[in-house]
Amino acid sequence: MEWNWHLAVNVFWLIIIVSFVGWLFVRSFQNSESPGLLIFKWGLTVPIVIFLWREIGPMLPQGGAQTIAGMLIATVCMVIIALLWRGSLIESVVKPFTAIFDGGNEPPEKRPFYSIAQTRRNRGKPHEAVVEIRRQLAMFPDDFEGVLLLARIQAEDLADLSGAEITVNHFCDRPEAPLKLVVAGLTQVADWHMKIAADVDSARAALQKIVTRFPDTEAALQAEQRLAHLGETEKIILAQHDRQAVAVPAGVNNIGLLDSTAFLKPAEIDPGKLAAAHVKHLEAHPHDTGVREKLAVLYAKDFKRLDLATMELAQLINEPKHKPKQLAHWLNLLANFQIELGADVATVRSTLEKIVESFPDLPVAEVAQRRLARLNSEFKGRQDASGVKLGVYEQNIGLKHGRPGGAGA
DSSP, X not given: OHHHHXXXXXXXXXXXXXXXXXXXXXXXXXXXXXXXXXXXXXXXXXXXXXXXXXXXXXXXXXXXXXXXXXXXXXXXXXXXXXXXXXXXXXXXXXXXXXXXHHOTTOOOOOOOOOHHHHHXXXXXXXXXXXXXXHHHHHHOTTOHHHHHHHHHXXXXXXXXXXHHHHHHHHHHTSTTXXXXXXXXXXXXXXXXXXXXXXXXXXXXXXXXXXXXHSTTSHHHHHHHHXXXXXXXXXXXXXXXXXXXXXXXXXXXXXXXXXXXXXXXXXXXXXXHHHHHHHHXXXXXXXXXXXXXXXXXXXXXXXXXXHHHHHHHHHHHHTOTTSOHHHHHHHHHHHHHHHHHTTOOHHXXXXXXXXXXHHOTXXXXXXXHHHHHHTHHHHHHHHHHTOOOOOOSSOTTXXXXXXXXXXXXX
């Protein structure tokens, strides 16, 4: 019974050793740069180990000449094994340190390469470039760089704008597509529609997809900004496509002999008409921050209406999607108007403190703190230059027509 137990233990350890040696051999073979040499080393090592185990091992306990002879033979065999494996042993010791710099045995990350496609495109062979890009995308279908490059060649080199839009939409319409890449793709499609085809309706549809898919985000806000100015962009692009001769009026004769040249000055824009135009624009595009800021400045500078300027700036400040730098700019602008138009120190201080409270860890808070420190002197200097009377403009100008997000005076 005891003999069977020892046999089972020996068999168990034999299986463990054989498994370990087998695993070590397979792993070494896979990582080896010279598999043939590795097989040769193992081919010599295994018989030597077996010889040491079966022939030399029993000689060592004999004593006398048998032990000495066994030790000499074992030493020679170990030297042979050391010579066979010295390179691998050194590599095993050094490899963990060199792996810090060269990555060790980690295989390089597989990624697509578009240099061949770019070269073919540069040589005026867009069709061949498309074939190469599609070959890369077949292996890496989620690579946005390749998708955008393919669409760019379709739109700019092959004049296939619809095909380019389909390519981008195929990527962007997937639910898992990242917001940043979707926005970049759809914005590029809108640019192509404007620059290549001067098609404002298709550009508007591409930008509207961003607003619809990512509502209440900074990306949607930026898309709405662009939507608000598509009409102006269209006029510029159409003017570039259809350049017409411009008639230059004749100059004034004997200008140096005239008593006055005041009539030559361009007529100033009526602030009332400009305010009404801004209001009308905001009715259609309530998220146009540029025009709303201009309207606030117009109310403060031309109409001296702090309440109306505050209302416009408040709509910008209370919008959570804007960046801290923009919000700090509007709060500082509001503080300027409050000082210029007669608000008390406490009101101005409260306005500037909102910057510090909202963004305590950002540089804009530090700037606001410095301004708060010198607020009394600034307030005094501005008030000394105030005292301007209201003009004859209608006080509720621009607020007759109810605007989305606005309030009547």
